Amino acid sequence: MNRLEVFGVEGLGEIVRGADLAGMICDAVDLRDRDVVVVTQKVVSKAEGAMAAVDADDPLSHKPLVERESVRVLRRRGDLIISETRHGFVCANAGIDLSNVARGEAALLPEDPDRSARRIRDGIRGRSGMTVGVVVSDTFGRPWRRGVTDVAIGSAGRRPVLDLRGTEDAYGRELQVTEVAVVDELASAAELVMGKARGVPVAVVRGVDPAVFELDGPAGVLTHLIRSAAEDLFR
Amino acid sequence: MNRLEVFGVEGLGEIVRGADLAGMICDAVDLRDRDVVVVTQKVVSKAEGAMAAVDADDPLSHKPLVERESVRVLRRRGDLIISETRHGFVCANAGIDLSNVARGEAALLPEDPDRSARRIRDGIRGRSGMTVGVVVSDTFGRPWRRGVTDVAIGSAGRRPVLDLRGTEDAYGRELQVTEVAVVDELASAAELVMGKARGVPVAVVRGVDPAVFELDGPAGVLTHLIRSAAEDLFR
Numbered sequence: 147m148n149r150l151e152v153f154g155v156e157g158l159g160e161i162v163r164g165a166d167l168a169g170m171i172c173d174a175v176d177l178r179d180r181d182v183v184v185v186t187q188k189v190v191s192k193a194e195g196a197m198a199a200v201d202a203d204d205p206l207s208h209k210p211l212v213e214r215e216s217v218r219v220l221r222r223r224g225d226l227i228i229s230e231t232r233h234g235f236v237c238a239n240a241g242i243d244l245s246n247v248a249r250g251e252a253a254l255l256p257e258d259p260d261r262s263a264r265r266i267r268d269g270i271r272g273r274s275g276m277t278v279g280v281v282v283s284d285t286f287g288r289p290w291r292r293g294v295t296d297v298a299i300g301s302a303g304r305r306p307v308l309d310l311r312g313t314e315d316a317y318g319r320e321l322q323v324t325e326v327a328v329v330d331e332l333a334s335a336a337e338l339v340m341g342k343a344r345g346v347p348v349a350v351v352r353g354v355d356p357a358v359f360e361l362d363g364p365a366g367v368l369t370h371l372i373r374s375a376a377e378d379l380f381r
Numbered sequence: 382m383n384r385l386e387v388f389g390v391e392g393l394g395e396i397v398r399g400a401d402l403a404g405m406i407c408d409a410v411d412l413r414d415r416d417v418v419v420v421t422q423k424v425v426s427k428a429e430g431a432m433a434a435v436d437a438d439d440p441l442s443h444k445p446l447v448e449r450e451s452v453r454v455l456r457r458r459g460d461l462i463i464s465e466t467r468h469g470f471v472c473a474n475a476g477i478d479l480s481n482v483a484r485g486e487a488a489l490l491p492e493d494p495d496r497s498a499r500r501i502r503d504g505i506r507g508r509s510g511m512t513v514g515v516v517v518s519d520t521f522g523r524p525w526r527r528g529v530t531d532v533a534i535g536s537a538g539r540r541p542v543l544d545l546r547g548t549e550d551a552y553g554r555e556l557q558v559t560e561v562a563v564v565d566e567l568a569s570a571a572e573l574v575m576g577k578a579r580g581v582p583v584a585v586v587r588g589v590d591p592a593v594f595e596l597d598g599p600a601g602v603l604t605h606l607i608r609s610a611a612e613d614l615f616r
Binding site for chain 1: 383384385386387388455458469473482483484522524525526527529530531532542552560562563566567569570573574580581590605607608613615
């Protein structure tokens with residue numbers, strides 16, 4: 147029977163610019179081959195120095211940053227902006243976040259979160275010899291439904307989407323649903339053990355069926371998961 | 382350390398109209414207090430008889446059903462319709478599904494998936510004495526991102542959204558993100574052990590932090606998770 151374990155990685159310590167995230171993760175947890183390591187965007191941005199200075203006494207001082215990091219603004223209401231980032235993500239405030247960062251700082255999205263994920267994966271392989279999948283996660287809202295969920299903004303080591311084209315259901319009929327966004331489901335599963343307030347920035351998902359999460363080298367979220375306007379019936 | 386286990390429940394057997402889903406689940410797995418039982422919409426619809434006859438030789442014969450089950454059509458392209466159901470869900474083909482059902486049948490969404498979840502929860506409590514959360518899950522697409530994920534269409538026994546208003550981050554600052562759609566994350570975690578083709582219609586998530594998934598009697602997805610147009614900046 148397929149069985150997953152999902153657990154948070156605690157005791158990483160404060161992440162500063164230049165921090166060796168892969169090394170810190172390997173120090174904190176005994177990883178196994180085929181584990182999936184989910185790392186929140188916040189610590190990736192801190193380690194990569196994807197931060198900007200803001201006026202800690204002005205709650206709106208990050209707004210010019212939001213404009214700068216947006217290629218298209220979908221909606222504005224009060225202080226909140228829903229926009230598309232240069233990566234192609236649609237989210238609040240261009241993914242810029244003031245929580246769980248020091249006063250006077252704002253965390254931007256990593257420049258290339260797939261590359262961030264590859265670096266962590268390669269670092270873990272170099273340090274521990276283990277071949278893992280890495281997902282960089284962030285917390286996004288969505289239309290029609292209240293509440294936020296964690297989704298993948300970068301991934302490495304595995305295909306982010308499971309392609310079921312040609313697969314048959316239990317009755318021998320070809321499946322209607324053909325692509326499952328496995329990396330998003332992994333990010334959501336990880337969020338359940340991280341929490342927003344507890345400051346657990348890394349989680350491990352162990353036991354993911356290899357058939358569900360195929361090995362596929364360099365492909366990541368940016369190439370596989372961003373949907374073009376032309377093929378997107380939901381927007 | 383917070384640790385989740387997620388496992389599929391196999392050996393349930395074929396679900397027919399009138400099936401006692403709660404009893405079948407209790408026969409198949411030893412549940413514990415505070416487990417979350419995720420049940421896919423398909424078996425709930427089968428057990429409740431939320432099915433309709435279609436012409437097995439006509440791939441478009443379910444289309445009139447889709448129109449009937451839709452209160453608002455957002456987009457049409459070829460055979461595919463994105464619409465809003467009477468529940469308030471926005472999804473493809475009004476949630477009507479031909480996979481993993483017998484030839485000549487289509488599964489509709491349950492009439493009130495929160496009520497379905499409550500029935501299963503109550504049935505499990507009556508049968509096993511265990512107080513569990515129940516999530517009824519379905520597979521939806523979404524804008525901007527490729528691939529589908531499983532989300533909650535009904536829930537019972539727990540609050541579907543974790544309200545973090547007033548909670549502080551690790552730096553003592555009030556969190557910007559205030560509501561986490563925990564039931565959707567549970568549905569996504571469960572999908573990772575179910576798969577679309579393997580026909581595992583029920584999964585258990587064990588070890589969910591009670592603080593993350595508060596007990597709250599009757600409230601469900603329909604009252605908590607459907608976002609009105611007025612408060613929805615993403616649509």
